[in-house]
Amino acid sequence: MPATTRKGKAKSASSGDGDNPSETEAIEAADDRSGRARKPSKKQAEINEDKQTAVKRKLEAMQKEYKKLKQQAKKLKTSKAGSKTSESAGNASESSSESSSFSPESEEEDETVATTRKHQSADATARLAVCHFRVIARLRLAVHRLRATARLPVHRLRVNVHGRAVSFVTSASWSFAISPLLAYCTRPLTLAPLATTLLGPFIIIPTPFIPTAPPSPLALPPIITITRPLPSWPLIFEQPDHLGAPPPALPAQAGQPPTGDLKDPPFLHGRTPTGKPKAGDYEAHVNKMIVRACHQYEVLIATEDAFPDLGTQDGWATQVWTDTCKRTQVFYKLTERVEKIITGRDSHARGGLRDKIRPHIAATYGFVTDGSERAKGANRERYRFLLDCDASKPEPVFHYKDVESRSGFAHNVLILRALQDHWFADGTSPGIKYASQFSPIREVTLALVFTTIQFCLDQWADGTFNKHHMYTEKAYKSQYDMHLRHIRDWCAMDVNASRTVRQRLYDRARRASGAAPVTAPCPGLSDSSKERLRAELAAQAAACDSDAEENA
DNA sequence: CCCATTCGACTCTTGCCAGT
DNA sequence: ACTGGCAAGAGTCGAATGGG
Structure with missing residues (x-):
């Protein structure tokens, strides 16, 4: 392996040979002096310690405050519960007896009981609450175990309830996260189909667990709620297949x-x-x-x-x-x-498209590659024109069929070529295999093509091809958002027309791939034929009846 | 105490290579 | 020719350090 300049690797690579004691010593000495392994100075250690104690104290104070508030809330609740009917009191006692059997942590338990009691306003819901409570207890146990295993404070969990996957977040106040789930369950949850799966570390989600549909108190509720917008599943697949021989188990x-x-x-x-x-x-x-x-x-x-x-x-x-x-x-x-x-495949996915587009950039947009100063100047000017750099609000024109007159939005020859080369190369390409995702060509797909073309153009920004310019997420996410915005604006002008245009784009790309055209569903009988045949059927049935009578 | 600098760990992207 | 994997290199982040 050639000598690497990668900071992280340099150390391990050098220390790995071990046949040069002076070098090893030097590295060890360097380790002592610097890096994560180095010890903090006395003063810094004191500062760190001070900070830690301060945080600890703050935490303790918050916990005390929290306990106080909870006690107050409990008092309030018991005083209110006294005025309720004996029946609901009975139910409450039933649920509290349940709680005792599942309760490893009393603080969280109180929250759970509070959540459960919300559901006790009516007879049916009271029974439901008991069932919920069992589920909560089971879930909490699962969360507790998962946390202990993974040693992470917060998790996103997927729960299989009544055979349907429900995704939710558990946090420090995890009953907060689960309560909307319960609010959606108007029939008792059973323990049997319940399974929890650790999905990974918690990711900050701005709107925690917002149901996608309003709750209906009577009908069976849709309890699938995902914290992120999901694609329009399912993708279209062929028959289920078996990939190699599964192991005996x-x-x-x-x-x-x-x-x-x-x-x-x-x-x-x-x-x-x-x-x-x-x-x-x-x-x-x-x-x-x-x-x-x-x-x-x-x-x-x-x-x-x-x-x-x-x-x-x-x-x-x-x-x-x-x-x-x-x-x-x-x-x-x-x-x-x-x-x-x-x-990890996301940059590969974008990079693949870039590699398809790049070879066509110079020819499509007329960049001169002879390296002369005159060519550089012309290229720079061309680049600024295509990206509309001189405008106060740049609106790139490279995607127009005719960039000079700005006509033919998203119809530049390179757009179709990129679609064909990358997703419609042949009959087994993604554009054909996952037709439902590509037909019509989506706004997102167009925005990605636009962004990738822009990246390829940016490589010509200084007049010559700059191979070191990189297609990073950080640099191009904002550009992608801008293009997507422009495309959506264009689509919103005439929804049907733009859809037809995008559908035609798909059809052309599909045709170029050599794949069989999408066959329209077989048309049924026309209304007039149906009417005629209905009369004929009735006549035939009547004839059958009269035959039977004659035979009798 | 604040801020700039340094450094190692880590992430992301890319180009190359081996296998099919 | 295509695909998947690997490793290089650039960039980023956070912790430690030291000077003003």
Whole structure:
């Protein structure tokens, strides 16, 4: 390996040879002097200690305050409960007897009881509350165990309730997170189908657990609530298939999604790998599942959000993994390692498009590559024109069919070429395989193409091709948002017309791929034919009846 | 005490290479 | 030719340090 300048690696690489004592000593000495291993100075240690004690004291004070407030709330509640009917009091006592059997932490228990009591205003809801309480207790136990294992303070959990997945956040005041879930459950929750899965560390979500539909008190409620917008699932897939031979233990799992805790995907030769996670760390069939999940994930990058935030990435990884498991009928837990492999594909997805577009930039936009000063100047001018750099509110023109007259929005020859090369190369390409995600071409897909073209143009910003300019998320997310905004504005002008235009774009790209055209659903009989045949059928039936009578 | 600097760990993106 | 994996290199972040 060539000598690396990477700071983190330099140390381990050098210390690894070990045949040069002076070098090793120097490194050790350097370790003592600097870096995370170095000890803080006396003064700094004192400062740190002071800070820690201050925080501790603050925390203690807050806890005391919290206890006080809770006691006050309890008093208030008991005084109110006295005025209620004996029946509801009975129910309350039933639930409190339940609480005693499940209660490892009394503070959280009070919150839970409070949450539960909210549901006791009527007979039916009182019974419901008891059931909820059992579920809460079970959930809390699960959360407690997960926290103990992972040693993380907060988690996002997926709960399988009545066979439906519900995602929610557990925080310090975790009953706050679960109460909306309970508010949506108007029938008793049973313990049997309940399973909790650790999805990963908590990610800050601005609007915690907002139900997507208003609650209906009578009908069975939709309790699926996801904290992030999800893609328009399901993606279209072919018949479920089996990827390699599953291990002998798995056939028992196959067929139905198991309701209990899922197993971790098995590592290759049963050995826990080290280093960067990769699909090859796992057994062959898991390897293929991961690769397929990665492909689906890349489709989401192209069609749902080209620069998803962490929460979205997390949700997508869960979705594609679940989908892959369902499709292969082999069910494994989505471990953090697998999730990392899947979500690590986003820059690859964008980079692939960039690599398809880049070779066409100079020819399409007329950049001169001879390296002369005159060419540089012309290129710079061209670049500024295409990006509309001189305007106070730049509106890039590179995507117009005719950039000079600014006509033909999103119809530049490069747009269709990018679509064809990247997603519609042949009949097995993503654009054909996941047609529902691409037909019509989505605003997001167009925005990604626009952004990628802009990146390729930016490489010509100083007049010559700059290969060191990078397509980073940080630099181009804002550009992507701008393009998406412009495209949405364009679509909003005439929803139907723009949809037709985008549909035509898809049809052209599909046709170019050589894939069979989408067949329209077989038309049924026309109304007039139906009327004629109905009369004919009635006549035939009447004839049958008269025949039967004659025979009798 | 504040702020600039330094440094190591870590993340992200890219280019290359091996396998298919 | 394409795909997946690896490693290099650039960038970022947070903690420690030291000078004013």
